Every structure is written in structure tokens, then in C-alpha cells.
Amino acid sequence: MSPMRETIRIAALGLIAGSLLVMLYHAPVPVVRELQFVAMVLLATVTTRSLASLSGLSTLALGMGAVVFLVVGAGALLTAAGLDTTSGFTNWGLVPFAEEALKLAPVALVMMVQRRRNRRSINPSDLLMLGCCAGAGFALVENVALVQGSAGVARDMARQYGPNLAGFSLVPGAWGSAGYIGHAAATGFIAGGYGLGRALQPRLGTRWWIVPAACSAWILIEHAFVNLYVNSGSSFALIFGNGRLTPWLFVALALAIVTLDAVRYRWTLARSGMLRWRVSLARAAMLRTKPPVPRSRVTAARMYLSQVRVVNATGWFAHRHPPQKVETV
Amino acid sequence: MTPDMVTELLRNLYSASGGSVPPTAVASAIAGLMWNEQWQSAWDSAGSAAESVLARGGSSEDVSEAFNNAFADSLGWTRGDFDRFLDENNFTRDNARNYQEGVDLWEWMAKRR
Numbered sequence: 001m002s003p004m005r006e007t008i009r010i011a012a013l014g015l016i017a018g019s020l021l022v023m024l025y026h027a028p029v030p031v032v033r034e035l036q037f038v039a040m041v042l043l044a045t046v047t048t049r050s051l052a053s054l055s056g057l058s059t060l061a062l063g064m065g066a067v068v069f070l071v072v073g074a075g076a077l078l079t080a081a082g083l084d085t086t087s088g089f090t091n092w093g094l095v096p097f098a099e100e101a102l103k104l105a106p107v108a109l110v111m112m113v114q115r116r117r118n119r120r121s122i123n124p125s126d127l128l129m130l131g132c133c134a135g136a137g138f139a140l141v142e143n144v145a146l147v148q149g150s151a152g153v154a155r156d157m158a159r160q161y162g163p164n165l166a167g168f169s170l171v172p173g174a175w176g177s178a179g180y181i182g183h184a185a186a187t188g189f190i191a192g193g194y195g196l197g198r199a200l201q202p203r204l205g206t207r208w209w210i211v212p213a214a215c216s217a218w219i220l221i222e223h224a225f226v227n228l229y230v231n232s233g234s235s236f237a238l239i240f241g242n243g244r245l246t247p248w249l250f251v252a253l254a255l256a257i258v259t260l261d262a263v264r265y266r267w268t269l270a271r272s273g274m275l276r277w278r279v280s281l282a283r284a285a286m287l288r289t290k291p292p293v294p295r296s297r298v299t300a301a302r303m304y305l306s307q308v309r310v311v312n313a314t315g316w317f318a319h320r321h322p323p324q325k326v327e328t329v
Numbered sequence: 330m331t332p333d334m335v336t337e338l339l340r341n342l343y344s345a346s347g348g349s350v351p352p353t354a355v356a357s358a359i360a361g362l363m364w365n366e367q368w369q370s371a372w373d374s375a376g377s378a379a380e381s382v383l384a385r386g387g388s389s390e391d392v393s394e395a396f397n398n399a400f401a402d403s404l405g406w407t408r409g410d411f412d413r414f415l416d417e418n419n420f421t422r423d424n425a426r427n428y429q430e431g432v433d434l435w436e437w438m439a440k441r442r
Contacts, residue, residue, distance in 0.1 A: 008363050009364075011360075011363065012359075012360045012361075012363040012364045013360075015356040015357070015359060015360035015363075016356075016357065016360045016361075016364075018353075018356060019353035019356045019357045019360070022353050023353055054364065057364065058361050058364035059361070060361075061357045061358070061360040061361030061364060062357070062358065062361035062362070063357075063361075064353060064354055064357035064358075064361075065353075065354045065355065065356070065357030065358025065359065065360070065361055066358045066361060066362070068351060068354040068357075068358075069354060069358060106361070137357065137361075141351045141353065141354055141357075144351070145351055268434055271433070271434045272433050272434040272435045272436075273433055274379075274389075274392070274393075274433050274435045274436060275434070275435045277393070277420075278375075278376075278396060278400075280418075280420070281397075281400060281420065282400075284414070284418045284420075285400075285404055285414065288414070290417075292406050292410035292411075292413060292414060294404040294405065294406075295404055295405025295406075296404075296405070299403060299404065300404060303375070303400070303403060303404070306375075306376065307376070310376050310435070313438075314434050314435050314438050315434070317438045317441075318434050318437070318438065321441065323434070323437050
């Protein structure tokens, strides 16, 4: 890597770390929760993604930064148009739509960059990871601002709901009485839904778009009901069970995506001697204990994971552009 | 320098937007866009070396050779180290040929892109 790139990399890492430390200082609980969720998603998709975790980190930073600018800008535009963003239809109808749409901007940016630089699209696990990271970035900024603005919010955050393992919440952004799954899982649900729709395209045909449309509609309605409930206390906003089902749906969607991508990984390896060879080499080098051992164990592990990502990228490419006489998963 | 002074310093540094958006958002937006430079590294050097040989019309053996060289180099191994590694893990030439039978999706993808 050139010295200039190395400097940029260190400067970018420093800025992200600085931003997180400032937020951690002001509101440790929501910051730790969001980072825990991001870590969990990165770990769950580590063998099924075609993108490195660093892309997730970049998307998280864009969620904390660019998305916040966009949402504030959209709010300013609505206000300039004479609309009141704090109440009425603008608050429960337009604001959720703007937020949910703008949170997808970093995901769209990564998709665009990948298409331009590598001429390939990203797989459903990538989309799930990027969506969760972009949403988590926005959630970090919003939740820190909420905690700083009102002590009552911190108490509300203690009331978590949804699936958990031994008291460890799988969707930590789902908290309080309002019933919103949290920005991270919400954006992950929409982006992951798009990925799942694409993955099911060979079976669903031209109807594949129903999956992402249903996921988006579910999140938009939930977000709209939450804003309606918070601002008016209307019991009508509770007709969908106050959002208690959504974290379970998110976990089910994530499991489906990871399972489909894992099956495609095996399918791809079975159809590429070159990739089997590379993955076997990298795995053997990573686990080697007698000389010659790798100069750096971390480099060997990264080499192995990069080969896994190439397998996933190849599998998804073959899924999108099937070679003749080869069935896709 | 006390922790409060450091926090104040960071707060000022991150307040370039004049307070219309949360201070940390400025730094985060810059960091996210700067990190964009790193996305190219998603494809490791060994994989890139193999892909560029294939793009130049290299044979399967040339592609494997390019990959192996870059792979060994990344791990800090000499050619001798790498050959020893291959021998001890039963990655023989015969074995390699077995690996290259049938449809190769990676080659197909690398040629199509």
C-alpha cells in the first residue's frame, strides 16, 4: 500500500474512532449496544459475504455522517416548504419515509462503487451487513442526541424486547414502549429484503420485487405508527402489536439470507477447482503450526477470509449471470 | 491536559457544521468517504495477480503460478518454503490437476467481467 493510502487509512480510522469516543463519553449505553449489534452482524455473515468488514465500517461512518446531513437537509426542506416536521402527517407520514429512504444512501453508494470498479453486484449477506451498518451509524447519532436531550429516554432504553440468548438481546435497537425495531435492524431489514428478493428471483421470476417491497412497507408502517404514537398517543398506532413481531422477523430474514448464501458457497466450491485449490491453500497456511509458518497469523487469516469472499463473489456472479447448463442456487 | 479539555477540543474540532447537525457527523462523513479509497482492497493481491494473468490470456498453469507467487510473498515465504508447504500438505501437481477438472466458475466469471 502506498504511503499516501496508508496515511488516508490511518486518518480515516482516527476520525471514526474519535467520533465514537466522543459519543461513548456522552451516552455509553446506546453506543455500546449499536456497536455490539454491528459486531454480531459482521460475525454472523463473515463466511457468507463478498465484501470485507471494512466496507461495513465505511458504511457505518457514512451513516453517522452523510446520512445525518441528508436527513437534516430533508427536514430543512420540509420546513422551508411550510410543513411542520414535529407533528401531524408530516411527522408520521413524510419523516419516516425520508429517514428510511435516506439511510439506504450509503448502501446504494457501495453498490454503485462495486459495480463501477469490479463490474459485479453484491450478495444478500453484503446487503444485510451494509444496511445494518448504515442504520447503526444513524442510530448512534440519534440515540446519543436523544439521551442528551432527555434522561427519560435512557430509562426507556432499558426496556428491551424481541429475541434474546441468555439475556443477550439479538436486536438491541428494539427498546421502549414506542415499538420501533431500531434504525440499524430497520435498514438491514429493507436492504436484506432486497438481497433475499434477488436471491429468490430464479423461483419468483418477475415477482421478486414483492419481497423487498413487503420488507420496506413493513418498516415504513412501523415507523409511521411509532411517530404517531409518540406524538398523539393514539391507540390506533398499536394495531400491529406495537412492533413486537418485527425483531423476530428480522432474525428470520437474517437466518434465511445467511443459509442461502452458505448453500451457494458450497455450490460454488463444487464448481471451481481453482477456488477449491485456493481456499485449501489459504486454510492450510492459516492453521499451520510447524515451519514454515506464516510471517503474520493475522495476514494468513485475512488471506483465508479474502478467498472465502472471492468464492461468495463468484457464486453470486454465477447466480446473476448463470453460465449455460449450470443450475444456480 | 484533563479529559474535559480533550473532550472540549474534540467538540470544537467536530463542530465545523456550526451546530446544525451533531458535531461527530462531520468527522464521520469525511471518514466514511475517505475509507472509500480502501474498498479496492476487497480483492487481495494474490487474487488480483491471478485475475490479471487470466485477463492477459494466461493458461490455467500461469494463473495458478501467479496466485501461488503472490500468496507465498504475502505470507513471507520463499519459493523453497512454499514448495515445502505444498509437499507437506499433499498439494502435489497431480492433486492440483484433480482440482482443475470440470466447469470452473471462477475462470468463467473472471473472463466475463
